[in-house]
Amino acid sequence: MRIYIIGAGAVGLLMASFLSEANYPVTVVTRREEHAEEIRKHGITRYNIDGQQQKFNVTSMTEQQIHIEEEAMVIVATKYDALQSLFPTLAAIRNVPLLFMQNGLLHYEQALALKHQDIAFGSAQFGAEKAGETTVYHRGIGVLKLAIGRGNDAIINIFEAASKEEFFIEWQEDAEQMLLEKALLNCFVNPLTALLQVRNGQLIHNEHAYHLLQQLYKELMQAFPQMQQKFPFQSVYNLCQRTANNISSMLADRQAGRKSEIETIVGAIIKKAQKMGADVPTLSVLYYLLLAIEESGEKM
Template sequence: MNVVVVGAGAVGMLTASFLAEAGIHVTVAVRRQEQAQKLNKVGLTRVNLDGTKTQRQVGATTSLSTLPHQDLVIVAVKYGQLQTLYKELSVLPKNVPLLFMQNGLAHYEEALQLPQQTIAFSSVLYGAQVQNSSTVLHRGLGLCKIAPARGDHTIFWELQQMVDSVFSLKLAQNAEQMLFEKAVLNCLINPLTAILQMKNGELLTNKHAFFLMQTLYNELIDAFPGLEANVAFSDVVAVCEKTSANTSSMLADRLDGRKSEIDTIVGAILKKALNNGHTLPTLRTFYHQILAIEESDEGN
């Protein structure tokens, strides 16, 4: 199987590493020529949870259009980069399946406007952190869910069989529901870690942070009937435990002075709740706190 992973952020690099370990031929599409040259020369290194290192050879390129036919294209860039990438993806052969690995809900309808016959979405719960341009840190165990939205599901079933011994991949039925549930998990963890500048595990050990997370959870299950059956509070705790050493993507963005995905994750949930007649005051406060921090950083 030949797979392209578009994006060399934490999730993209960790996914590429796992796929390569499973014997899949992986090419990573990156923006910088220097990174492509380094990956082609030294390969991709993963620092495992126990501190050991796994190194695998991958290909790297800065141009999707020059690649030969691929069995699957995995899109692992952040939402903000998708807007410039859609054009490149739209000219790929229509029979090449696409798998999107973004947080939030905003990309769902957008991606389905592409001409490709098979499009799927992913929800990733494992922790990852970039160390350098060819090294990624595995920061927490977790499931990778894939939900096909249209087209032939065969490629994803085959992928599941190939990576079964390397990392946990599960096929889901409803892509939109899966993305919604992941966005809820993100809302419960990411804004708090970014505001309080805590790692995921500290949300459990700091009693005040834990109280805020519980308050927010109760607010969300009031707004979305049936949510508790699919996302129990124990699930939230389990994610924090499994990724306790992880720096959430929203906190990483704050520390690096980047704009976060607050609108595509939290903003989307706020809009969805408002349609149900709920304002989510706690989450809305966190939302505006993050925006205030980002505006302040822009001024500096």
């Protein structure tokens, strides 16, 4: 079965490398022909956590050229904003399983509105950093959580064959709950690192950043008390420690002057808290500060 990965960012390239390593034929789908040509010419280079370099030969095409075989699977690894323009293309591809790898919550119901029989959702807990058009660094070992939104085990079989210590797959029962948990984790790390312009580890090593992290945790657990057992503060601390050298996706977006995923992550959590009658003032301040920075076009 051929696997098509739409999106050649850090997550898309890292997943492509591990699935290619598991002997699946992989096609990376890009926006630009120049990018597709670079991948066809050079393949994907992955730098592992131990510093080892590996190269994987994959094919590539643009979104305009996409033609999906029946015996295939499609992984959508674009950001939420780019996903919106892809829905007409995805709607035209009927008989293949779809896996959505977006952060946040806003894409969940939109994806399930498609007519596909098999739809799954993913939550990447590993660290990935893109360096150039064809190179990706594996920055931190973490599980890839997957959950079926609709359908059977067609997607499960593929990923169970690819699962290993460095690319460990963990199946979840409830896709929406999984996405909520990941959005909360992102709310602890992404806004603070983007505003303070620091790597994840500084949230626990910088006294003042650590105070903000504790305040944010207290506030979100008051808003979502059902999550407190799932997310003791130590798990947030361990995440920052484990990914200490990582640049969060929101910080990477700020550095590059790109629009971030603040709406689908932070904005969605604020709205969910408000529906439950909870106030999240610290997170709201971070949200509006980041929106103001984006509107100003300020870079690092």
